[in-house]
Amino acid sequence: MDWTLPPEALNGLLMLLHEAQMGLRALCYVLGLAPEVHGQPAWPFAQRLAGELLGQEAGHARRVALALLSGLAIVFLLGLSWCWRRARPILGLLTALLLLLTPWPAARLLLVPAVPTSLHQSPTQFTADGIVRGQALYQQYCLRCHGSDGRGEGPAAEHLPMWPPNFSGALLWKRLDGELFWRVRHGLRDRHGQETMPGFAQSLSDPQIWELLDFLQAQAAGESLREAGVWTAPVRLPNARVQCRQGGQKNVQALAGQRLRIVLANDKPSAITEDPRLVTVFVGLAPEVLLSIDPECQSNSPEMTQALALVLGVPSAQVAGYQLLVDRQGWLRVRGKPGQAAWSENDLVCRSSSSSGTGVAPVGSAADGLEALIRRMDAEPVRLLRGGFPHGT
């Protein structure tokens, strides 16, 4: 028996386990069994379900799915034999068979150690302002060990008992937000109890830690793009206020549900024609240039320019001419470089991580490069797996 769960089923299973876990937390809170910590209900147990292992190991995911089904069937059979006395012997036999034949998953693969904030969700909304504030905090408190690019080669790193990790891969993405929060607050220790990273509970407030984590993710995205040419982990469009021709001022994340094209500091914005398939958002246009056009949407926030420079992995002064396409769920998917003549499939720098290539639209038949990219964005949505669990946007 060597089948694997299709990605949709695995996603569904993870979503179910996540919801069950969140439900349990809410119940404990309502019953007064768990206090509130850092603004959200605490996770009162020393362990949590290990979603990350389900995503990694096909055999394990299969066993968990079968065990759940089998558990449901057993509950059903027990209920049935409660009211149908005459069938009890046969129902009992069936139950025993199910218990024996089900490939129960190993308990050590199901649970991992948890902290009270394990299931906390970041309250920051990944705003450009927060990312930029996080950057300043990083330079003040973290850079000396983690390095100016987050690769762990800061000036103080070589004197540490252990090298700090490289954030440019998918490390941060694999962790739960709430557990990263806890680690920055309380520090980290090795197996012998020796401190490997100091905690920052004394010097940083809760919102500051959440903003630092947003910055780390933006920076990791830019480094990954520079190093590997792709976003190894998906990254969301930073939030900022935009001014739109229709609807006036709003948060750019409020445009979710539509595809966006972000155009950075372009000096010939009139050359960019509006497109019914996308909402065009200009960022960082000079005021005199703005006067000459009537853009669909625009933002003049220097923080937005800086946050986008971070996720692009280029200095703020060099973002002019870059373009980004954002899918309907708010994920950054496509990067266009300055001066590039036409769109091509290589511009799709955020590919769906768990996409198995099924259901991909036939790109060759698309009329233009942009159409092909839009089809792929739509056909291969980003799966919301974060620390193994679906991560709310």
Ligand code: HEC
């Ligand atoms: C004194 C050096 C030092 C400083 C200062 C420092 N770190 Fe660390 N950091 C480390 C080391 C070493 C590790 C790896 C520790 C380990 O895995 O046990 C680490 C690990 C981490 C991790 C990864 C945790 C995980 O889940 O694997 C994060 C996130 C992190 N640091 C964030 C920060 C932030 C944010 C700051 C600034 C507020 C900061 N660090 C300041 C040395 C440092």
